Amino acid sequence: xxxxxxxxxxxxxxxxxxxxxxxxxxxxxxxxxxxxxxxxxxxxxxxxxxxxxxxxxxxxxxxxxxxxxxxxxxxxxxxxxxxxxxxxxxxxxxxxxxxxxxxxxx
Numbered sequence: 407x408x409x410x411x412x413x414x415x416x417x418x419x420x421x422x423x424x425x426x427x428x429x430x431x432x433x434x435x436x437x438x439x440x441x442x443x444x445x446x447x448x449x450x451x452x453x454x455x456x457x458x459x460x461x462x463x464x465x466x467x468x469x470x471x472x473x474x475x476x477x478x479x480x481x482x483x484x485x486x487x488x489x490x491x492x493x494x495x496x497x498x499x500x501x502x503x504x505x506x507x508x509x510x511x512x
Contacts, residue, residue, distance in 0.1 A: 407456045407457070408484075409444075409454060409455070409456050410454070410456075410457050410462065410465075411481070412433070412437075412455070412480070412481050413451055413479065413480045414478065415451055415478045416429055417475065417476055429476070432473050432476065433473065433477070434509055434512055436468060436472050437453070437455055438509075439468075440457070440465055440468055442455045442456065442465075443456050444456040445505065445509050446497075462481055465481065466481055
């Protein structure tokens, strides 16, 4: 299991102002459909997650085909052993808890 970081921004955020969770829902559903787990959202446009496969190209292709026209994104490897000790910063813990609840609702 490896830990990855996805950062994203909407191509056209005005289009979805009425549904502020639109992009999160789209992204998380894509991640869930591809066996990702252990989600963490330290800041509003960053999702850290575990992905069971070593080839990130497959997940990148799913994003490019599925949501690539709607978001700008960057995927990167954080840790090769699933140990989140490599992740440091000043996360918004309330946001992360709310995101955990959001993921469970999908």
